[in-house]
Every structure is written in structure tokens, then in C-alpha cells.
Amino acid sequence: MNVIFTIVNIFGxxxxxxxxLMVTCLLTSVMADDGATTAFFQxxxxxxxxxxxxxxxxxxxxxxxxRQTGFLMVAITWSIIPVFCTLPLMLYLAELSFVDAYFETxxxxxxxxxxxxxxxxxxxxxxxxxxxxxxWIAGMGIIIFAVAILPILGIGGMQxxxxxxxxxxxxxxxxxxIAQTAKALWLVYAGITLACIIALRLAGMNWFDAVCHAFxxxxxxxxxxxDSSIGYFDSLSIEMVLTIFQLLAAxxxxxxxxxxxxxxxxxxxxxxxARVFLILVLGSCxxxxxxxWQADTYPDYLTALRHATFNLVTIATDCGYxxxxxxxxPIFVPMWMLFLCCIxxxxxxxxxxxxxxxTIILMKQARLELFKFIHPFAVKPMKIGDTVVSNKIVTSVxxxxxxxxxxxxxxxxxxxxxxxxxxxxxxxxxxxFNNAGPGLNxxxxxxxxxxxxxxxxxxxxxxxxxxxxxxxxxxxxxxxEFWRK
Numbered sequence: 001m002n003v004i005f006t007i008v009n010i011f012g013x014x015x016x017x018x019x020x021l022m023v024t025c026l027l028t029s030v031m032a033d034d035g036a037t038t039a040f041f042q043x044x045x046x047x048x049x050x051x052x053x054x055x056x057x058x059x060x061x062x063x064x065x066x067r068q069t070g071f072l073m074v075a076i077t078w079s080i081i082p083v084f085c086t087l088p089l090m091l092y093l094a095e096l097s098f099v100d101a102y103f104e105t106x107x108x109x110x111x112x113x114x115x116x117x118x119x120x121x122x123x124x125x126x127x128x129x130x131x132x133x134x135x136w137i138a139g140m141g142i143i144i145f146a147v148a149i150l151p152i153l154g155i156g157g158m159q160x161x162x163x164x165x166x167x168x169x170x171x172x173x174x175x176x177x178i179a180q181t182a183k184a185l186w187l188v189y190a191g192i193t194l195a196c197i198i199a200l201r202l203a204g205m206n207w208f209d210a211v212c213h214a215f216x217x218x219x220x221x222x223x224x225x226x227d228s229s230i231g232y233f234d235s236l237s238i239e240m241v242l243t244i245f246q247l248l249a250a251x252x253x254x255x256x257x258x259x260x261x262x263x264x265x266x267x268x269x270x271x272x273x274a275r276v277f278l279i280l281v282l283g284s285c286x287x288x289x290x291x292x293w294q295a296d297t298y299p300d301y302l303t304a305l306r307h308a309t310f311n312l313v314t315i316a317t318d319c320g321y322x323x324x325x326x327x328x329x330p331i332f333v334p335m336w337m338l339f340l341c342c343i344x345x346x347x348x349x350x351x352x353x354x355x356x357x358x359t360i361i362l363m364k365q366a367r368l369e370l371f372k373f374i375h376p377f378a379v380k381p382m383k384i385g386d387t388v389v390s391n392k393i394v395t396s397v398x399x400x401x402x403x404x405x406x407x408x409x410x411x412x413x414x415x416x417x418x419x420x421x422x423x424x425x426x427x428x429x430x431x432x433f434n435n436a437g438p439g440l441n442x443x444x445x446x447x448x449x450x451x452x453x454x455x456x457x458x459x460x461x462x463x464x465x466x467x468x469x470x471x472x473x474x475x476x477x478x479x480x481e482f483w484r485k
Contacts, residue, residue: 003069005061007076012054014077018084019047021133025088025126034124036092043087050084068482074473078465082106088130093117099454103461108134110468111350113222113320113437114460116450120227125208128225132212139219139249139350140189188257193218196245203237217245220350222320222437229445230310230323239310239323250277250317252348272385273346273356281316281344285309288333295330308333316340318351320437327444334440338427341436352435352467354404358397360384365394403471407463408433414459420452428452432460433467 026040085105090096100116107114108131120128196214201207209225216223226232230239248256251274258267268274289305298304307324314321315337326334343359345351364382371380382389408429415425420442427439428449438445443452449460466474476482 002061003072005058006069007073008054009058009061010073011076011080012051012056012058014081015047015051015084016055017051018081019044019051021137022047022088022130025130025133028129029124029126032125034126036088036124036126039088039091040126040130042091043084046087047084071473071476071482074469075477078109078469082109085109085130085134088127092124092127097454099457100450103449103457104131105134106461106464107437108132108221108223109138110435110464111135111138111219111221111318111352112432112435112464112468113216114432114443114464115223115448116452116457118227118448118450120225121232123225128212129208131223132215132221132225135219135221135223136193136215139215139221140186184257185253188253188260189218191260192245192248192256196241199241199245200238203241204233204235205238213242214245217242217319217321218249218350220246220249220317220319220345220352220435222314224321230314230321234323236306239306242321243310243313246313246317246319247278247281249319250345250349250351252346253350254348255346271346273360276360277344277346277356281313281340284316284336284340285312288312288336291330291333297329312337312340315436315438316344318345318353318434318436320431320435322438322445325444325446327440327446334427338430338436338439341434342430352433354401358400361389361394361397362401364389365398400471403475407466407471407475411459411463415456418453418456418459420456428456428460429463432463435464435467 022040022044026037026044029035029037029040082102082105085108086098086101089101089104090098093101096117103114103116106112113135117123193214196218197207197210200210200213205213212223212225213230215221224230224232230242251268252271255267255271255274259265285305285308289301289308292298292304292308293301298307310321310323311326312333313319315326318341326337342353343356345353345355347355347357361382361384364384368380368382372378382394411429411433412425415428416422420428423440424442427441428443431437431439431443438448443449449457452460
């Protein structure tokens with residue numbers, strides 16, 4: 001019984017926190033007189049009261065967070081908090097169904113950036129701000145989830161945060177306690193976000209657009225205040241600013257912290273994961289620009305390079321903006337972009353997908369197996385830099401990769417069963433599972449996810465949640481042993 005009370009208490013506190021977050025949008029609506037004040041007032045009231053009714057009665061009950069409780073808390077928080085977040089949307093947009101509203105808030109909280117809404121340019125500023133606040137809060141929440149929650153569950157967290165970044169971040173480089181580490185990373189995250197806001201304002205955005213797009217760029221959330229996303233601005237300077245900050249957001253935030261603390265770029269040079277990520281993504285920009293130029297998609301190489309760079313970086317980092325309808329490009333380019341979104345983002349970043357460090361470990365393991373075929377009696381440990389990677393980590397990575405691909409296969413077949421064409425189904429699941437946003441064909445950058453049936457929307461919603469919590473936290477709930485004492 002105490003387990004239930006513990007879950008109720010913690011979830012109540014989280015709910016109160018999101019109610020407090022709604023207050024900022026309520027005040028914005030009042031000041032802007034944008035017509036959404038009643039919706040935010042009612043949504044805030046319901047959320048705060050619900051949280052209080054869960055938190056206050058259980059405040060004095062002894063709490064013990066076991067691994068099972070932790071897994072349940074992760075699943076409950078990520079799946080039920082979006083219900084409260086739908087309130088302002090549903091109260092203001094009477095025509096919006098719960099399925100679409102839930103998809104929208106899950107997309108925001110998982111920093112996916114896929115949307116079912118149209119007419120974003122005409123939405124009240126408070127509604128748009130709410131969507132982008134969900135992106136920003138969740139972006140840092142993902143890093144805190146990796147640092148503070150996963151260790152309790154025994155499936156990664158600080159252990160993997162350090163162990164999966166050999167040669168990059170040493171334990172001595174970070175504050176000694178989880179709370180201090182979280183605070184340090186929050187300050188770095190907020191500081192870089194502020195820099196992004198100022199840079200976007202100088203590049204030509206108004207202050208509101210600059211704040212919203214900085215929130216979604218640093219969280220790699222991809223929401224925009226305009227239906228045509230970044231294509232609305234048609235500005236090279238804005239695209240350059242966003243490209244730089246998206247690349248920063250896809251690099252381990254611990255590396256940013258150490259670089260700022262040491263006032264040196266050496267931590268980036270020592271970050272093998274970041275080096276591979278930048279070489280792969282920037283090299284891909286050059287190659288895909290050549291493909292677009294050779295296909296006469298654009299009249300010259302520099303124009304092709306501009307559009308290839310921005311759109312490839314935003315998908316590869318799992319952000320999900322768009323400045324062009326890349327659905328119309330030669331199929332190699334958007335498919336390569338979707339492939340990159342599976343592997344590119346670093347551990348400890350706000351991105352999704354497999355993460356680059358797991359890709360590196362898997363490639364080195366494959367190379368090591370080939371070596372053992374040639375030298376069957378040799379003893380050769382796997383190393384990344386000067387650090388030996390333990391078999392425990394290799395096993396964990398292998399299990400994750402299997403679950404990753406089998407989950408995508410099952411979800412794609414579910415969409416195919418519903419009647420969706422293969423390219424739309426495949427790209428929708430890959431984009432949602434890796435929290436990248438737009439797919440191709442029916443869910444391409446020139447459209448959105450509004451045309452999907454409720455079943456299809458539900459499948460994509462589940463894909464976003466499964467990808468965001470790194471699979472294990474939800475899949476384990478379906479293992480019978482989990483429910484046995």
C-alpha cells in the first residue's frame with residue numbers, strides 16, 4: 001500500500017509543478033489579452049487542485065522508492081502528465097479531439113515536434129508559448145532523467161552517463177552529488193538558451209518568436225509558431241543561428257559544463273562522441289548538397305548546401321524544423337536524414353534515438369568480433385580512447401539495440417495494418433520513435449499528423465513515449481516477473 005501512496009505523492013508533486021508552469025502562460029494571456037485566459041485559468045485550477053489532492057493527503061506517509069516503484073513512476077509520469085497538459089488546448093480549441101490534443105502534448109513533452117494543429121500563426125500567444133514551454137522543460141528534464149532517475153532504476157543514469165562517455169567526461173569533472181549535477185546542467189542549459197534567444201533576435205526574429213524557437217531549438221523539440229516552420233522566415237542568418245544551437249544541443253551537456261568551467265575548448269576536442277557526430281553530420285551536409293545540386297533541385301551548389309545543411313541538421317539532431325519540403329527531394333536525401341536521426345545525438349543531450357555512443361560501441365564490438373575470428377585465442381578488451389568498456393555495458397547496448405529495432409518493426413506493421421502506405425508508416429514511426437518530428441508522404445514537412453486516424457495517432461503517440469524513455473522503462477512493465485514480489 002505504501003508503494004501506491006509513494007507514487008501518488010510524487011506524481012501529485014509533479015502535477016503541481018506543471019500547474020505552476022501553466023501560471024506563466026495564464027499571466028501571458030492576461031497581458032496579451034489573447035482570448036485564452038479562461039482556458040488557462042480553468043486548466044491551471046484543475047491541475048493544481050488535482051495535484052494538491054494527491055500530494056497533501058500522502059505527505060506524511062513513509063516513502064520508499066524501490067526499482068519497481070521507479071519504473072512505475074516513469075511510466076505514469078510520462079503517460080498521465082500529458083493529460084493535464086491537454087487542458088488549455090482542449091478548453092480553447094473546442095474542435096480538438098482528446099486523441100489529437102494528447103498527441104500534441106506528448107509530442108511537446110517528448111521533444112518530438114510533430115503536430116496535429118494547423119493555423120499556428122493565428123493561435124493565441126499563450127497557447128504557442130505553452131507548447132514551447134513543454135518542449136523546453138522536457139528538454140532539460142530528459143537530461144535530469146538520465147542523470148538522476150535511471151541510476152535508481154539500475155538501467156543507466158550517471159553510471160552509463162560516465163561509462164558510456166569514456167574519455168569525454170570524468171566523474172571528477174562533475175559536481176559530486178546528483179542534485180548538484182542537475183543544478184549545474186540546468187544552469188548551462190538555461191545560459192545557452194538565453195544566448196540562443198539573443199542570437200535569434202539579432203538575426204531578425206521578434207522577441208516572442210526568438211523565445212519560442214530558442215526553447216524548441218535547445219530542447220531539440222522542433223515546435224514552431226508558424227505552419228511553415230522556419231520556412232516562414234526565409235532567412236539565411238536565422239537558419240545559421242538555429243543550425244549552430246541545434247548542434248550544441250545534440251552534444252553531451254556535461255561537455256558544455258566542463259568546457260565552461262575550465263574555460264577551454266579541450267573538452268570538446270576530447271569528446272569522441274561529439275567528434276564522430278560532427279564529422280558524420282557535417283560531412284553528410286556536403287554529400288547531400290551535391291546530390292540535390294546534381295539532381296537540379298536547386299540551381300547552384302551554395303543554395304543546395306544552405307537548404308541541405310539546415311534541414312539535414314534539424315532532422316539528424318532530432319529537432320524537427322523544416323525550411324523546405326524535403327519530401328520532394330531525391331529519396332536518398334530524406335531517407336539518409338531519417339537514418340541519421342536514429343544514431344546521431346550524443347548521450348547526455350536533449351536528442352533521442354540510439355545515441356552516438358551506443359553506435360560507436362556496437363561498431364567497435366563488431367570490429368572486435370572480426371578480430372577474434374582471425375585470432376581466436378587473443379584477449380583484446382574493447383576500448384574507447386584509453387578507457388576499457390566493460391562487457392556489462394556492451395551487453396546492455398546489444399539488448400537496447402535489439403529492442404529498438406524490434407519495436408520499430410512492430411509499430412510500422414501496426415500502421416501498415418491500418419492501411420497507411422509503407423513510406424508514410426515507416427517514416428512516421430522512425431520520426432516519432434526518435435523524437436524527430438516530420439516524416440515523409442502523408443506526414444511530410446508540408447503537412448502534419450492531423451490526417452491520421454485515431455488508431456494511427458495512438459500508435460505514433462506510443463512510439464514517441466517508448467523512444468523518449470529509452471524503451472526499457474516501458475517494456476519492462478510487460479515482463480511478468482516485474483509484478484512478482
